Amino acid sequence: MDARRSSATVGRGVRSSSALIAFAELFLQIEIEQIDFxxxxxxxxxxxxxxxxxxxxxxxxxxxxxxL
Known part of the structure; x- marks a missing residue:
């Protein structure tokens, strides 16, 4: 089932952008941890x-x- 909008003015683009930002932050944090490791x-x-x-x-x- 699709998630409900957080407000009437929030469109799909804004939601997609926030999800992309969250994913990018998670991805970069994991990459930093792997480099340190x-x-x-x-x-x-x-x-x-x-x-x-x-x-x-x-x-x-x-x-x-x-x-190499």
Whole structure:
């Protein structure tokens, strides 16, 4: 069943905008938490060195370790 309007002047666009804002805030908060989690697990400063060696051994482009 459809939700009732919060007032007579509130149209579908306004309701859609508020739902989109709520979703975007939730999504971005989860992304920030995931970045913090992954940063805590991996030491990105030392992770680059093995990737750089692998890229050189395979003859990859010099930007490959950064992309990997």
């Amino acid at each position: 992954m940063s805590a697990i991996y030491d990105f400063d030392t992770l680059y060195l093995p990737l750089e060696r692998h890229a050189k051994l395979k003859g990859m482009h010099h930007a490959a370790p950064t992309l």
